[in-house]
Amino acid sequence: MYNFDFAKPSTIADAVKAMSEEDAQALGGGQTLIPTLKQRLAAPSTLVSLTGIPEMQGICMDDAGRLCIGGATTHATVAAEGAAHYPALAAMASHIGDPAVRNRGTLGGSLANNDPSACYPAAVLASGATVVTNAREIAADDYFQGMFTTALDEGEIITEVKFPVPEAANYQKFVQPASRFALVGVFVAKYADGVRVAVTGASEDGVFRWSEAEEALSSDFSAGALDGLSVDASTMIGDLHGTPEYRAHLVSVMTRRAVAAC
Amino acid sequence: MPKDSGIGASSKRREDVRFLTGKGRYTDDINRAGQAYAYFLRSDVAHGRIRSIDTTEAAAMPGVLRIFTDEDFKDTGSLPTAWTVTSIDGSVQQEPRHPVLAEGIVRHVGEPIAGIVAETIEQARDAAEKIVLEMEELPAVTDAKAAVEAGAPQVHEELTSNLCFDWGFIQDNKAAVDAAFETAHHVTSLELVNQRVVANPMEPRCAVAEYDAGDDQYTLWTTSQNPHVIRMMMGAFVLNIPETKLRVVAPDVGGAFGSKIYNYNEEAFVTLAARILGRPVKWTSSRTEAFVSDAQGRDHQTKIELALDADGMFLAFRTETYANLGAYLRLFATVTPTYLHGPAAGGAYRTPLAYVNVKGVFTNTVPVDAYRGAGRPEGTYQLERLVDKAARELGIDPAELRRKNFVKPEEFPYQTPLAVVYDSGNYHATLDKLLDLSDYAGFAARRQESAARGKLRGYGFATWVECSGLAPSQLIGQLGARAGLYESAMVRVNPTGGIQVFTGTHSHGQGHETAFAQIVAEHLGIDEKLIEIIHGDTAKIPFGMGTYGSRSGAVGGAAILKATEKVIAKARKFAAHILEASEEDVNLVNGQFTVAGTDRSMAWAEVALAAYVPHNYPSDTLEPGLEESAFYDPENFVYPAGAYGCEVEVDPETGVVEVLNFVAADDFGTIINPMIVAGQQHGGVAQGIGQALLESAVYDKNGQLTSGSFMEYAMPRASDLPCFVVDHSCQTPTPHNPLGVKGCGEAGAIGAPPAVVNAVLDALNNGGYDVPDIDMPLSPSRVWAAMQSAS
């Protein structure tokens, strides 16, 4: 990989300052970024490690009953400590990558990258979570803007994500057999004011909400309510591991399974 | 009661201790003083003409020692291939030059164009980015059938076509085979693809070379299955270095599966660069490079047909195969789809007539060569898929159809219609063992239980016979081999009794250091711990052909046995002299030389010491020292066989296939170490299941490898596989070598793919989906699509 300076700030303020360097890049757990750097597909001047900032670590409940997770919190921590508060989210985190990846990979890193096959975007979008940065709060519906594209500005750092805790939720991941990312992942979350369904892995446009399913499930929260519903295959990803038609089919199957498991 | 040492004991592996403590020594762990690093600029197009290459700016980059291009290698030979295959029309195979660095034309993605040597690997990479390369992209062809159509892009302009050879085996039998089809009661035919896969040993290739100008001596440490073969091939044919001046060391090697047999471009590069630069030069492959530079496996498109009579007896079979060889010929490129494929293509059956036709074709893809099983998995897959299809068409139980067509136990040695004579076997016994171990009788109930859960359960059979233990030199010489495939061994008994055994085979996971010691211990009657196995270094080992083709036990083990017998014969002379007995009266029993009819005896260690203290010997008839070497050339191949059963469950909603049980009942003849043999069965079966369900090297129409990393190429993980049931209790020791061993390393990779695919087809067809055929890998997407088109 190309060489770079390594910065390890201990406060958000210092991190923001370090990120103001030209071509500085934030480093979460690095589980996607480091392989990318190895291929010389990125050439940051400075890598700003965010894992040494105590205020970006850990999970807690806020007064509004939201589960708040620091941006630099690892998947393993969410899996272990989130279970008591938001079991479906913790279960999702416990199946990202593999154990070693979960010990390093972070929530903020996953969201900032917004890989179209990553699991977290589905959870954040289905939960209607709020992405908190050093500068502002961004609603999940505004945050995801297509494959590898987000609402983050240059140098902006995800410090925390606030998840409203649903009445019931479940995430169904159908793994791509090589990468073990989601070939299709569906996160269903049932709130008092309606059901949200977010799909990852499937669409050319990255994570998306399946609004027809949400409507059907909001009036009848049962797998049967999804009968006859399907997503448009023409917008689905087609690759070695699945045709667009197959992914569209899996979206239906995984959504039904998620509802049944709620 | 199981033995606790010697042949038949599950001795724990001595090599494990160093591997488990991080003290293994793999090539990349070797660093030489003053070492520089090589990096290769590789082609990113599948076919192109290099219009110009400008290294001026790159050469001036920090740390760069030199940038090499084809100009620097113009005096070197072509990377060799080891076998001449003759076509039906009598012409010999077309054999294009395979340069170390591309000469004006690149023919596959990943072909090395320039080699940069710098003080650090990152500096070499930095410099590679500064090389200005002007490339005219040419049309590429990646599919073997498309490559022989009129107007296809020509991979090698200097050749008459992309057809390397068109081989008929046995051509003289073709008319009789065709005639049998004319009059057959039933003909089953099948077209299938045995997809290309990547060997992917966990250790990427690596090579470190050093040159000592003082004595004009080269040393190459490399990830090889056969260091002497590298020394011979690279020294004699590529770099013109005499064997006396080139030492090749293959230290611990982290898996190979065939992909580390060949003399690779990078090995020749670092060896020459080390001399030119006067510095040790190291190259370590990344996994990404491995995907486009390691030889790949399989890639056959086959039509196979079976003629049967009214009773379901096989009358004849014939095949037509297009074998994709890739852009160049590596060492076993032409023998793998021909002589390693045809002779065992008839499997366990007494089909009286057979004809195998294989067309070897050049394409703009990474070269293809031997991968675990090499030609035999392809033959077994096509035959066992076909037999299952015939059973389905005729409404006969697939086990029954196989059983009635098996070669019978009393028919061995059995002359097949494909030139070879099977040594020994009992195919009925392995099938019975399989049915028992897999509770075939209970399958119907298990299927019902699955159905109750909405799942489709299937059971798939495969039987296999391998023509292994490469190889009888006289026979293969007649078939076009350019070398013999004997093996060497030397047994050195040191004065204080410790024994070193030097073998020309190479262990890269097979446990030779343990198993070969068991052979010697058995025959000397001494503790295995006194015996050390040495391999992998041309400076230590007299000679060797290496490890591949399930040959190490059958050929290398036999050579060790022969050398051991010579050592015993000489030791007996010492013992006879000291014990004042005649040689014929002295016997070695449990490590003691005893004189028949007396209580006089001498321990092995006493004789060993005496051999080196020649104070009162008859020096005219007895030389001091106790060290003997032997070359063993087998008189024939050996023919291990087995019966495999796979039980799967298919999720009809998603197409996901889960392997629930896999049972392997094998006959490997005599077993040296049952624990190690079971491990080989497990690993082979896992690779076979990997090919059946997960793995595929896919090229797009431009020749880009779209599954070129572990992110896209699905390697079998622990959660993809069940625990296996493996058995090797059915043993018909081969009469073709003195140990009776038949070879076990490739078995699973040969037998597992058809068993898995047959199981899935059984599940689908019995589950209401009329799916006559499906190609590997059986990805969920593919299985689901097959169900959609069936319903």
Next chain:
Amino acid sequence: MVEISMNVNGKPVSGAVEGRTLLSAFLRDDLRLTGTHIGCDTSQCGACVVHVNGEAVKACTMFAAEADGAEVTTIEGMANADGTLGVVQQAFQDEHGLQCGFCTPGMVMSAAALLRDNPTPSEAEIREYLEGNICRCTGYHNIVKAIQTAAAKLTPVAAE
């Protein structure tokens, strides 16, 4: 260059590294602890798994500078004090849980981490935990057995 120091296998070490120096490179090239292996470049094979502050991580997907101040354990630190094989290592030998040995260091480190988190794993849990460790030789059968054997030795109740 970044000055770093850490404890590796209980011994303090320090060095100056580039920002891009991976922990795996620091271990292999600077400390000559070559038991940590590199089998891929996409963070999938797991041959490089070590423990950092007690947690299994892929040393090829972490910068050396990120391990500054950490406690690092590699395969070289897994044997007993007297040099004999540790329980997990011994179980791998006893059950023939390795062949070529290349993935083995990572397997042992992952297995040890699993058994610390979950002393009595089921077969399915073992297989799932090995998601990030690829073995090409063994078909995993004997690796799973080795981990079960080690679990039974470390937590005798698991055997009941």
